[in-house]
Amino acid sequence: MRPYVLQGHTRPLNQVVFNAEGDLLVTCGKDSKINLWWADNGVRAGSFDGHNGVVWTVDMTYDSKVLLSAAGDSSARLWSMEDGSELFRFRFNEPARACRFSVGEKLAAVSTDPFMNSVSAIRLFNIAADPADQSAEEILNLTGPRGRITRLHWTDQNRTLLSSSEDGMVRRWDVETGKCLAEKQLHEKQVMDMQMSTDGTHFITASTDRTSKLVDTQTFEVLKEYKSAAPINSAAMSPIFDHVLIGGGQDAAAVTTTAAKAGYFEARFFHKVFQEEFAQARGHFSPINSVAFSPDGTSFVTGAEEGNVRLHHFDADYFQIGDRI
Amino acid sequence: MVSTSKWGDLLEEEEELPPSTTTGPDAKGIVTKVEYYRNEKGEVMKKTTKTRVVKIEKKVYKVAQERRAGWRKFGEAATERAADSVTSQTPDEVQLERIQRQKQTQEEKSKAADFQTAMAGSDKSAIVGSLRDMLYKKRMERQLLAAKGLIAAPERPPDEDGPSGSGLPPAGSGKPGGWVPPSLRNRLGGEGGGEVMQKRRDENSVRVSNLSEDVTEEDLAELFGPFGPIQRIFVAKDRETGESRGFAFINFIHREDALRAISKLDGYGYDNLILSVSMAAPRPERN
Numbered sequence: 001m002r003p004y005v006l007q008g009h010t011r012p013l014n015q016v017v018f019n020a021e022g023d024l025l026v027t028c029g030k031d032s033k034i035n036l037w038w039a040d041n042g043v044r045a046g047s048f049d050g051h052n053g054v055v056w057t058v059d060m061t062y063d064s065k066v067l068l069s070a071a072g073d074s075s076a077r078l079w080s081m082e083d084g085s086e087l088f089r090f091r092f093n094e095p096a097r098a099c100r101f102s103v104g105e106k107l108a109a110v111s112t113d114p115f116m117n118s119v120s121a122i123r124l125f126n127i128a129a130d131p132a133d134q135s136a137e138e139i140l141n142l143t144g145p146r147g148r149i150t151r152l153h154w155t156d157q158n159r160t161l162l163s164s165s166e167d168g169m170v171r172r173w174d175v176e177t178g179k180c181l182a183e184k185q186l187h188e189k190q191v192m193d194m195q196m197s198t199d200g201t202h203f204i205t206a207s208t209d210r211t212s213k214l215v216d217t218q219t220f221e222v223l224k225e226y227k228s229a230a231p232i233n234s235a236a237m238s239p240i241f242d243h244v245l246i247g248g249g250q251d252a253a254a255v256t257t258t259a260a261k262a263g264y265f266e267a268r269f270f271h272k273v274f275q276e277e278f279a280q281a282r283g284h285f286s287p288i289n290s291v292a293f294s295p296d297g298t299s300f301v302t303g304a305e306e307g308n309v310r311l312h313h314f315d316a317d318y319f320q321i322g323d324r325i
Numbered sequence: 326m327v328s329t330s331k332w333g334d335l336l337e338e339e340e341e342l343p344p345s346t347t348t349g350p351d352a353k354g355i356v357t358k359v360e361y362y363r364n365e366k367g368e369v370m371k372k373t374t375k376t377r378v379v380k381i382e383k384k385v386y387k388v389a390q391e392r393r394a395g396w397r398k399f400g401e402a403a404t405e406r407a408a409d410s411v412t413s414q415t416p417d418e419v420q421l422e423r424i425q426r427q428k429q430t431q432e433e434k435s436k437a438a439d440f441q442t443a444m445a446g447s448d449k450s451a452i453v454g455s456l457r458d459m460l461y462k463k464r465m466e467r468q469l470l471a472a473k474g475l476i477a478a479p480e481r482p483p484d485e486d487g488p489s490g491s492g493l494p495p496a497g498s499g500k501p502g503g504w505v506p507p508s509l510r511n512r513l514g515g516e517g518g519g520e521v522m523q524k525r526r527d528e529n530s531v532r533v534s535n536l537s538e539d540v541t542e543e544d545l546a547e548l549f550g551p552f553g554p555i556q557r558i559f560v561a562k563d564r565e566t567g568e569s570r571g572f573a574f575i576n577f578i579h580r581e582d583a584l585r586a587i588s589k590l591d592g593y594g595y596d597n598l599i600l601s602v603s604m605a606a607p608r609p610e611r612n
Contacts, residue, residue, distance in 0.1 A: 001418065001419045001420070001421065002414050002415050002416075002417075002418055002419065003414070003415055003419055004412055004413070004414050004415075005412070005413050005414070005415060006411060006412050007411045007412070007413070008401075008411045008412075021386040021388060021389045022389075023385075023386065023389035023392065023393065024389075024392070033401075035401075035402075036402075037412075038393070041412075042412040042414075043410075043412055044398070044401070044402040044405060044410075044411055044412060045396060045398060045399075045402055046396075046398055046399040046400045046401075046402045046403070047399070047400030047401040047402055048400060049400050049401070063388075064388075064392070082392075082396055083397070083399050084399035084400045085399075269421070277424060278423060278424060279421045279422060279423050279424060280421070280422045280424060281419055281420075281421055281422070282419065282422070283415070283419055312419070314421075315421070318421060
């Protein structure tokens with residue numbers, strides 16, 4: 001592999017995401033920038049400028065036309081992906097962290113951090129078909145949990161919402177009533193990332209307690225556990241093989257006192273079922289903050305604390321290894 | 326009539342080169358290109374180039390293609406020039422480093438120790454994995470030893486050993502892998518010349534077929550080694566693609582070793598395939 005290094009961010013990366021077809025890649029980071037890249041050759045297709053604070057997460061519509069971003073400048077914004085113009089702005093009194101379009105993109109959920117007197121909340125909005133008709137009216141506010149909500153997922157055909165938070169909990173919310181239906185302490189420390197499998201039956205969590213867990217969506221039963229020697233910031237599942245990709249590394253605060261070799265900054269591949277690490281890809285020199293597989297499983301991308309994004313296209317021999325590992 | 330050039334040159338120029346031909350790709354995807362050219366001395370040279378053509382199909386979504394064609398760059402990307410591009414490809418190759426392999430070799434090195442550490446640890450899967458590995462290896466060893474165990478039982482016919490071996494204990498009969506004096510290592514080849522040796526080697530050649538493509542010479546040395554000293558192992562490979570063709574020749578020094586290997590390993594399951602082992606047909610005489 002000869003990965004592409006995308007140096008479009010000057011500060012740590014927060015999230016890297018592919019669109020539905022896998023031809024576009026969106027990255028966002030602490031430098032308040034959102035970049036759009038062509039996923040085949042890593043050329044920058046555009047940047048969404050306007051946020052005044054760290055951009056935590058982004059989400060795209062299925063047709064790759066509208067981008068939703070949640071940022072630390074207490075706003076969540078809708079962008080046109082074709083020309084980079086801002087379509088709408090949701091304003092809050094608290095920093096926004098996680099955001100997700102519902103299946104069908106009629107709704108969107110945005111989580112806000114606890115700040116001053118307010119507790120953490122998940123806010124639901126209607127998304128208008130035409131951005132001109134978009135309203136900022138909140139249709140539901142889910143409050144209660146302590147700690148910031150790091151990731152959100154719509155499940156059960158938009159009837160329920162999954163949230164992962166910094167207290168190590170994963171919760172299921174009823175979208176109609178706003179009640180918390182189930183919760184489970186999956187991790188001892190904060191859950192940094194939660195990614196859904198393509199069929200939605202299970203998801204993978206990544207936590208700073210140095211474990212990553214494969215969890216059943218319906219029962220919250222822990223199916224598999226992947227252990228690392230350093231905090232895990234992100235975990236992704238291959239859509240074509242039983243492979244799990246984990247990114248993390250020595251805590252950013254301790255990096256200056258650690259040798260790059262001891263930092264566990266590699267992107268690490270585990271077998272999903274046997275829980276064994278079978279491969280590594282080096283390249284970053286600081287903790288990996290976000291990893292993603294392309295929807296066709298032929299490439300993966302990692303974004304790290306140093307501000308670099310590395311876009312890897314697998315060599316042919318990876319597909320020959322495939323399930324034989 | 327005024328001619329500017331000598332008739333000799335004219336003749337040379339007129340001598341036409343055969344047209345270059347391109348054949349293929351054949352079943353293996355190999356394109357053969359034959360070109361003719363003159364070197365500095367004016368001699369006609371023939372150059373044959375063989376290349377393997379690999380077809381890679383890539384499917385692209387129609388919407389993705391339309392996006393690629395229709396979208397313009399915006400934001401910072403619009404003002405970005407090629408010279409100060411934020412995207413670069415790493416100059417060096419980044420490998421997906423396989424780490425399971427290393428583990429395995431370490432395990433092989435210290436089988437027993439590893440099992441003990443696994444037992445001492447609390448990880449159940451490690452114990453089970455290690456135990457299974459150990460049992461499997463034990464079984465394979467036992468099978469090979471059983472095949473080899475017959476070496477010790479029947480003595481070699483003394484007349485074949487010749488006069489040199491009569492007074493001394495038969496080599497390799499007591500302890501397998503024991504030291505054998507060099508004079509006894511090649512019991513049959515002692516009196517013969519090089520030509521005889523060559524002939525004998527061919528006679529003691531065993532042909533193994535239905536091998537998997539990953540089998541190497543070392544694997545075969547491990548498999549056939551217990552039957553007796555081996556002179557040469559040859560794995561047939563495709564000349565163009567370099568892939569194993571699924572058969573190999575093992576030349577034993579002694580014919581009885583070869584026969585025993587055939588009796589034991591013909592129909593032996595190796596690497597999920599059933600081996601077919603037989604004496605190699607003698608090579609046709611070259612004139």
